Amino acid sequence: MDVGPVEAKTANGRLHLSKLVSASIIGIFAILLIGALYFARTFFLPVMLALLITLTFSPLVRYLRRHGIPSVVSAIMIVLAMFAVFGAAAYYLADPVSQVIADAPAVAQRLEERFAPLREPLRKIMSASAQLEQIAAAVSPATERVVVAQPGLAAWAADTLGGLGATLGVTLVLVVFLLSSGDLFLHKLVRILPTYSDKKRSVRVVHDVEFEVSRYLLTITAINICFGAAVAFAMAVLGMPNALLWGAAATVLNFIPYVGAAIGTGTALIAGLITYGSIGLALLPPAAYLLFHTLESAFITPLVLGRRLELNVVVIFVSLAFWSWIWGIVGALIAVPILVVVKVFCDSFPGLANVGEFLSGNNFTVEPAADQDTAAVEN
Known part of the structure; x- marks a missing residue:
């Protein structure tokens, strides 16, 4: 037929x-x-965060298990340590954040005074926009305008922090269960695969992904913390208010390649214009921020991480745009770690080598690591 x-x-x-x-x-x-x-996203975001954290700390949990510490105990210790870090950060940053929110109207007033010479051109632009709206309304008079009331800055901050807190709580609970399970899922995967070579490959791929992601995330986190400390010290020396908040913001923004540096430098410029009376002094905070970022991105990070996990710049921007649209701020923070996971996974399979090469930002091909952990297959 x-x-x-x-x-x-x-x-x-x-x-x-x-x-x-x-x-x-x-x-x-x-x-x-x-x-x-x-x-x-309220379901998938905590799951994705939990998987990334699990990949990061799985080698540590496996190492502790080999030395007699059960996976449940090490998982609870890791989650408690993370909870203590986040709790301490929230405690010490609560007052600076509240002060920034309270000072927002005064800051807006000072910005308006600083940019007073631009008021007339902006007024003309707004007047032209209003005239265009009037012409459009005259052409289609039956059109009804619906104005949606926007929440204030304090309400928006409270909602955002509340959502992030709930997501973080669910994520940490999932991390406890995932880390406590140890190699349970890997053992089940090994048992259902038909051939011995497939079993060896599955163990190697899982351990390669865990090792590379763990190494990348822990190293990047340490570098970003040092970067934030340097920015906080520089802001304190320059007399900028809320130096601790500057350091925390710089640490978080540095997880977002290129875009984070642009946001941090621009914010430092605006804060300098508000804080100082002269343009020369106002340029010092953004110059210090940009100097530390240049040292970090051009010298320190390539020296520490090497070029094994260097990614295509275009792919990074596309990933940032996509995950920011899907999951907002948290999506932008985990866009590059997700790319790293995909690249390591593709590098481990010859059939996906072209995809891994496309994601790569260098001109050489990464060879898969030698077969290891064969004993896990035999068990």
Whole structure:
């Protein structure tokens, strides 16, 4: 029977779809997956964060288990340590953040005074925009305008911090369960694979991904903390208010390549214009921020991490835009770690080597690590 160009039956009776139909199915699946990630982000975001944290600390949990400490105990210790760090950060930053929110109206007033020479051009632009709106309203008078009341700065900050706190709480609970399970999922995967070579490869891929992601995230976190400390010290020396808050913000923003540095430098420039009376002094905070970022990104990070996990700049920007749209601020923070996981995974499979090379920012091919942990397969 002729089943047409869309599908055909092979000799063993199985249905074979044409390339067009297969591509259409994959495209529909991708659209549905993106929609699920966007609309169910309250579910997927803690799961993704928990998986990244689990990949980061799994080598440590395995090391402690080999030295007689159960996975449950080490998982609880790690989560308690993370909770203590976040709790201490929230405690020490609560007053500076509250002060910034309280001073927001005064800061806006000072900004308006600083940029008074630009008031007239902006007024003309706003007047022209209002005239265009009047013309549009005259053309379509039946159109009704709906104005949505926006929440204030304090309400927005409270909602944002509350959402982040809830996400972090769910994430830490998931981390406890995932780290406590140890190599349970890996052992189940090994048991269901048919051949010994597949079992060895699965163990190697999982351990490679865990090691590379753990090394990357822990190293980047340490570098960013040092960067934030340097920025805080520089801001304190320059007499900027809330130096501790500057350091914390610099640490978090440095997880976002390129964009974070631009936001930090621009914010430092605005704060300098508000704090100092002269343009020369106002340029010192952004200059210090940019200097430390240049030293970190051009020298320290490449020296410490090497070029094994260097990523394509265009792919980084696309990933930042995508995950920021899907999951907001947290999505922007984990966009690059997700790319690192995908790249390490692709580098471990010859069939996905082209994808790994596309994600790479260098001109050499990363060879998969030698076979290891064979004993885990035999167990």
